[in-house]
Amino acid sequence: MEITAALVKELRERSGAGMMECKKALVEHNGDIEAAMEHLRKTGLAKADKKADRVAAEGRISTAADGARAVLVEVNCETDFVGKDENFLQYSNELAQVALSSGAADVDALKNARMADGNTVEEARAALIAKVGENVQVRRLAVLADGQNVGSYVHGGRIGVLVNVKGGSPELAKGLAMHIAAMNPQYLTPADAPADFVAKEKEIALAQMSDKDKAKPAEIQEKMISGKLNKTLAEISLTGQAYVLDTDMSVEQALKKEGAEVLSFQRLVVGEGIEKKEDDFAAEVMKQAGLV
Template sequence: MEITAQMVKELRERSGAGMMECKKALSQNDGNIEAAIEWLRKQGLAKADKKADRVAAEGRIVLAQDAGKAVLVEVNSETDFVAKDENFLAFADNVAKAALGAADVEALKGAAYAGGGTVEEARAAVIAKVGENVQVRRLVRIDSANTVAGYLHGGRIGVLVEVKGGSADLARGLAMHIAAMNPPYIAEKDVPAEFVAKEKEIELAKMTDKDKAKPAEILEKIISGKIAKIVNEVTLTGQPYVLDTNETVGAVLKKEGAEVVTFHRIAVGEGIEKVVEDYAAEVMKQAGLA
């Protein structure tokens, strides 16, 4: 059967695969587009393995909640362009829903996917469509009878927070605060002693000889004041509340008779070493101009 340009175009639009791959798929399947799509998906299973070592540092944080369960999942792609692709976005949203019943990423891979099959099989299929490495990188969850709020900021940052007491509005406000301010710890008691000792050492090193010559009790007060300020900066309860900067988060919690039990904050690509490629140079090299 003759494979026309229109047939190739339609298959490309439906599958997201390259022109030559579409032409081959149609040739292998006598011009049957549905069979060609299935053939491409099967080929995609092999291609997924080949793309697995390519750095995927872009993507989305997705959120799903059901009663006392809440989960955030980071789903990665190689480029921000694919992170906005409708196939990728649909996959990420379905992964979040599947994650409500999964304890960790490994369990999530084998979980049932909304469109049929498993999450891992769906991942291989979306790789075939978008032509990039796609990874389900990590999952954080909270299962609690307390108030649990989830917040997404532009699909790039996700927060879950568990609050004992207080209201749902407070919990959501705290989630927004955590997204904006990224506190490493909840309260002063959670700050490691090693961190405090190191900060004291740094503050002492910054002091002038004149300051160091002051009486020990005065010197201790000066250092203690500096350390208290640093501890406030790195703790949720010590930070000015983003929704009312006249008060600290700790003061707001006290007013509402609430406490933060735990929280999770994840951002797309954090901890992944990104590869910066000079595409212009690469094109010139392949064209023999460099």
Template structure:
């Protein structure tokens, strides 16, 4: 058995990123063989990942990578915001985004097998990150774009990410639109993108809100009143209809047209969107503990 020296432990730590005690245990279990110890740590990480897989991971970061008109956003979740701010987690998130960009992966399942710059797969690196940080970590979803048009990839505070494709205009306009989408979260791009059933439902609601007196007005006047209300609602739920956050005196549509451009589309990811978070009732926990 090779002597397990401090320098050997240090070498294994630098190679795997695992903790000192874990590295020492791995070397002891594998009679000082550093290659076998590294493999042992990998398997240990996968086991820990499996055990933590059922725990809710609703915090995390949106990481991005871009090269010209090709860009990607990746949502990577952790259990706590504390871990989401850890430098090891951030490094993992950025590495995954780069892997997504270089591999051309279009969904999280395919991304698992993509290789990082280190040579390990995303899934292997995820298991190692779980072992190191002690929380469930998930590569949940990604958004991608690859076009000859102007593209803006924007992340706000690590929590909201936006991809915008603009035909015409310039990079500054595309970035401004991306910032607007991050701030205002419009469900649709233009009026033509709003589903007909949504419009029909809103018409039904607006008609039900009208007084009996208003409902007695001539049909053409009634239609004009309802149409005006619907137009306002459509403006509120579309990118083009909203006041532009960088110049609220004009709509996004006006700002885009003034630049001779057109927004082809956008994608927006927000951390934890759609995940039911666990609500901790600390008062109940304390009361229960006192009864034991």
């Protein structure tokens, strides 16, 4: 497989490793970016897999809540400029209220719901496109229904969180939603991590051990690997993370303090998972000027 500059760039952005290390890893693994990423982690050259943090599309996430029900709605547009447009913001905010009041369970159902002016969500979207001159899409709807102590939070219109807490206070639920927005836990507890993920992390921890450590008895090696694995799982699990509103305690300790338990959470980031075309404006201007 041809090792292109774009492939090297993607691996470099994901791993944080140097360009030459990335190219070498790709060559050694025949262009398989996942295998190359794993190799960089095992050899200690990778800082972190940043793929999940890359936001590709523009738009906004809005929320609405009422008692035991809460929703998040993601509406996408083409540019950040339109994402801040008054008409776009009004549509997004009203859409969240419509999603809450209509009881829609998914985007398809939401599109047929009625806005305040009597038009359907889809009709209002078409009208908005005519106003802003960009493609607008209602992409995702997250619903928390029949919750107990529901927390919702949207950070800067870019990150939205819903969290369902058993017990505790509204302030705790809100704080947990803010925490999830900031720290992006992948799992609720360390025990929720999939077995294949745990096995892979053990393999990587073993590969990163020094020759001196590898010479130690097997039981000592196992304790070292388990310690590293437990630290990793704590960092990516909600209950194991340090609570952002009080870093002297973990989220688990904050929950125990109020006799509470997190039942579930959802987190949306604008544009996650969408590949975004990067425009070369300099080249475009030169082309229009007849210079290329």
